[in-house]
Amino acid sequence: MDQIKDVYVLDDEIKRLKNQNQLLEEYEGPVYNHIFRKKRGQAVLDIGCNNGMKTVERFDRKEIESVTGIEYHKELVAFANTRYKGEKFVFYQADLEDSGLEMVLKKDMKEKKITGYDVINISFVLMHLKEPEKLLCRLKKYLKKNGTMMIIDAEDRFSTMVPDEQKRMKLFLDICQRDPLSGNRHSGEKIKRYLKKSGYHKIVVHSKCVNAKEKEKEKKELIFDTFFSYLPLDYAYLCETEPEDSDYFGIKRKVKQHYAIFRKEFVEKSVYVACGVMIFTCCR
Ligand SMILES: C[S@@+](CC[C@H](N)C(=O)[O-])C[C@H]1O[C@@H](n2cnc3c(N)ncnc32)[C@H](O)[C@@H]1O
Numbered sequence: 001m002d003q004i005k006d007v008y009v010l011d012d013e014i015k016r017l018k019n020q021n022q023l024l025e026e027y028e029g030p031v032y033n034h035i036f037r038k039k040r041g042q043a044v045l046d047i048g049c050n051n052g053m054k055t056v057e058r059f060d061r062k063e064i065e066s067v068t069g070i071e072y073h074k075e076l077v078a079f080a081n082t083r084y085k086g087e088k089f090v091f092y093q094a095d096l097e098d099s100g101l102e103m104v105l106k107k108d109m110k111e112k113k114i115t116g117y118d119v120i121n122i123s124f125v126l127m128h129l130k131e132p133e134k135l136l137c138r139l140k141k142y143l144k145k146n147g148t149m150m151i152i153d154a155e156d157r158f159s160t161m162v163p164d165e166q167k168r169m170k171l172f173l174d175i176c177q178r179d180p181l182s183g184n185r186h187s188g189e190k191i192k193r194y195l196k197k198s199g200y201h202k203i204v205v206h207s208k209c210v211n212a213k214e215k216e217k218e219k220k221e222l223i224f225d226t227f228f229s230y231l232p233l234d235y236a237y238l239c240e241t242e243p244e245d246s247d248y249f250g251i252k253r254k255v256k257q258h259y260a261i262f263r264k265e266f267v268e269k270s271v272y273v274a275c276g277v278m279i280f281t282c283c284r
Helices: 003-009 011-036 053-059 074-084 100-112 132-142 168-178 188-197 217-228 231-241 246-268
Strands: 042-047 064-071 089-093 117-123 143-154 160-162 201-212 272-283
Touching: 011 053, 011 117, 011 143, 011 201, 011 217, 011 272, 042 053, 042 132, 053 064, 053 074, 053 089, 053 117, 064 074, 064 100, 074 089, 089 100, 100 132, 117 132, 132 143, 132 188, 143 188, 160 168, 168 217, 168 231, 168 246, 188 201, 188 272, 201 217, 217 246, 217 272, 231 246
Parallel strands: 042 064, 042 117, 064 089, 117 143
Antiparallel strands: 143 272, 160 272, 201 272
16 A cells, blocks of 8 residues: 555545645745736646645636646545536646656647646645656646746745744654655755756745744644644554554654643744745746
8 A cells, every 4th residue: 555645535634735725825825926927828737736626726716727637546536527627627647756647748738739837836745756856857848938837845944933942843843754644844955956957947935934923823723733733643544554663653652642732832832833834936
């Protein structure tokens, strides 16, 4: 079983992604507005689109004519097509790390009579790939000459909680890092280098973290939920599926011991919090 990919069909994960979307709107919204200001009739490619909900939320706008979502999971693609397929949206199943992706993109471009996409969107996907640089390189030829690639990815280097005398943020960042289901937590810092190496230009970093001041309780709840709420479930799942790995049992115990108090400190105490999320745009 491919755990890394299978976790995305779980209801809890879909709920978590919904909260993540609400949180990110403030940061990504202005960047999308800037990208789409240019012209009407744009074609968008959304890479790693999950069940299509966020794809529709992000790209159901008048400047966009067509949106193609690519997702590994057949069930998620079927859900997305049943719910959203129409004149504007279509979803295909493909593994981003094998050659099936090219076939799907060529077919889609032929059907739409386009030579490339105006916008390629890759949100929280590179951190889950074995070879993210390879994908960026392969996608370059599908981005139109004046098109824009938008990337959103995690980077725990920018995560902090102040004050944090018990160093609970560090403990939980370490726990995230040990969790194979949560992807590469230091993916963000490598992206600029990958983009440069793959020959992209006009690379802009729009933001590095989401943050909340001491009194912004609701926002802190969203941040906590987005970045840490999956840990109890992930470690329960890992202990069940990999019972021979005793480390997972130790971490599961640690999560159980510190989770509630960490959440309380994070949300209710007078602390400033930030969690690393990098937003990039670049051109061909
Ligand atoms: C964290 S979710 C992000 C979903 C969405 N892009 C967003 O911003 O909310 C990552 C998605 O990428 C998909 N994914 C991961 N690896 C993939 C691969 N190799 N091929 C296709 N999709 C993949 C996962 O199944 C999942 O739906």
